Amino acid sequence: MSIPTLAQSSFKTQQLTFERVREAYDVKWENLQKELxxxxxxxxxxxYIAAYKAERRLEIWLKQSTQKQYKLFKVYPFCTLSGVLGPxxxxxxxxxxxxFYHIAAFNPKSNFHLSLGINYPNSxxxxxxxxxxxxxxxxxxGNCVTVGCIPLTDEKIKEVYILAVEARNSGQNEIPVHIFPFKITDANLNKHLSAFPQYKAFWTNLQQGYAYFKKYRQVPDVTELMNTYQFK
Structure with a gap:
């Protein structure tokens, strides 16, 4: 966790110069603060954001800097999904x-209301x-159309966008977004491998990151996992 700089502390101010961000704060921030x-x-x-394609579920996990473990704050359903399981x-x-990705862009003037870009393609x-x-x-x-993204509807993206702005403004330069094919329990892995056997090595690798967070409620260092990825 890096120490906030002047540029970081003014990130929210910069974002609030955009009409859609101001409107999101106007209608969502007060209630979000109560929930927090x-x-x-x-x-x-x-x-920390975790997404599960089969379950069409996006999870928002939060913690304060003095805490070791994240706690689940909110869950948002995907509005729709394109494609099938697999990368x-x-x-x-x-x-x-x-x-394993992270937020690489905040787009307050998106064609889909508001959007958070991830660093796809990664290495x-x-x-x-x-x-x-x-x-x-x-x-x-936002919106409810996709050709590979994660749409949440305009109302739900307002909340996710605000939470990302708040985290970024507090000095979190890298907000992890881990996208899994499904909740990678052993039972789920065996079930889905019957239809997608070609992803066994890849999904088993992803499972290590999934299992680490499930056990410790801490985001794993994914560098080593990514360096040992296997796929066909």
């Missing part, structure tokens, strides 16, 4: 990526796509 207080989360917090392989395949995606174009522009966004 109910969970005994006051002041600055750190954000995104190339541009135009309609797949939602799977893997693993680039290796996997080989000679194919991997595609890009993967977002968590």
């Amino acid at each position: 207080a109910k969970e005994q989360i006051t002041g600055k917090f750190i954000l 995104k392989l190339k541009e135009g395949d309609l797949q939602t990526p799977e893997g 693993v995606d680039l290796l996997r796509s080989a000679n194919e174009k991997p595609g890009n522009h993967i977002y968590i966004h």
Whole structure:
């Protein structure tokens, strides 16, 4: 966790110069603050986002800097989903990526109301796509249409966007977004591998990150996991 700089502390101020962000704060922030207080989360917090494609579920986990463990704050259902289980392989395949990412862009003037871009393609995606174009522009966004993104509807993205702004403004430069094909229990893994056996090594690797967070309620250091990714 880096120490906030002047540029970081003014991030929220900058975002509030955009009409849609101001409107989101006007209609959502007061109630979000009450919900945060109910969970005994006051002041600055750190954000972790986990998404599960099969369950169509996006989870918001929060903790304060003095706390070791994250706690589940809110769950948002995907409004819709394109593609099937399995990672995104190339541009135009309609797949939602799977893997360990972070928020790389805040778009207050999105074509889909508000959006948070993830750093797809990451290094693993680039290796996997080989000679194919991997595609890009993967977002968590509003509206209810998608060709590989995670849409939540305009009302729900307002809350997620605000929470991301607050975390970023508090000095969290890298907000992790881990996208899993499903909740990777052993039972679920065995069930889904019957239809997608080609992803056994890849999903088993992802399972290590899933299991670590489930056990410790801490975000794993995914660098080593990403360096040992295996796929066909």
